[in-house]
Amino acid sequence: MTEQTTPATAAPVVRRVDERHRYEILVDGERAGLTAYRDREDRRVFFHTETDEAYAGRGLASILVERALTDVRASGMRxxxxxxxxxxxxxxxxxxxxxxxxxxxxxxxxxxARLGR
Incomplete structure (x- = not known):
C-alpha cells in the first residue's frame, strides 16, 4: 500500500506594509489577515485587526499581533x-x-481625526 502525503503549508509570514499602515499575515502567499495602525510620535496606535474567514480558527491573529508587537519593540517604539x-x-x-x-x-x-471619522 502506498502512503499519500499532502504537502504541508508553509509557515505564515508576517510583513509590515508601511505605505498602508498595517502588518499583514500571509499563508502560502495569500493575505490571511491584517492589523492596522497609525504612528503618533514614538507610539504605534493599533486600531483594527481582522482575519479572513477562510483562515479562521488557526491562531493566525495571535501570530500576527505577536510579531507586529515584537517589531514595534525592535523599532524602539511603544x-x-x-x-x-x-x-x-x-x-x-x-x-x-x-x-x-x-x-x-x-x-x-x-x-x-487621522482616519477622518
Missing amino acids: IVPVCPYVAKFLKKHQEFADITDPVTPEVLAWLD
Whole structure:
C-alpha cells in the first residue's frame, strides 16, 4: 500500500506594509489577515485587526499581533492598543507591558481625526 502525503503549508509570514499602515499575515502567499495602525510620535496606535474567514480558527491573529508587537519593540517604539483584539492579546502577554501605553481620550480624538471619522 502506498502512503499519500499532502504537502504541508508553509509557515505564515508576517510583513509590515508601511505605505498602508498595517502588518499583514500571509499563508502560502495569500493575505490571511491584517492589523492596522497609525504612528503618533514614538507610539504605534493599533486600531483594527481582522482575519479572513477562510483562515479562521488557526491562531493566525495571535501570530500576527505577536510579531507586529515584537517589531514595534525592535523599532524602539511603544504600543497603544485601541484595537480590542490587541488589548486582549496584551492582557495575556505581559512581556509587552513595558512598552504599552494606555488608550486616552486624546489618543482616540487624534486617531479619529487621522482616519477622518
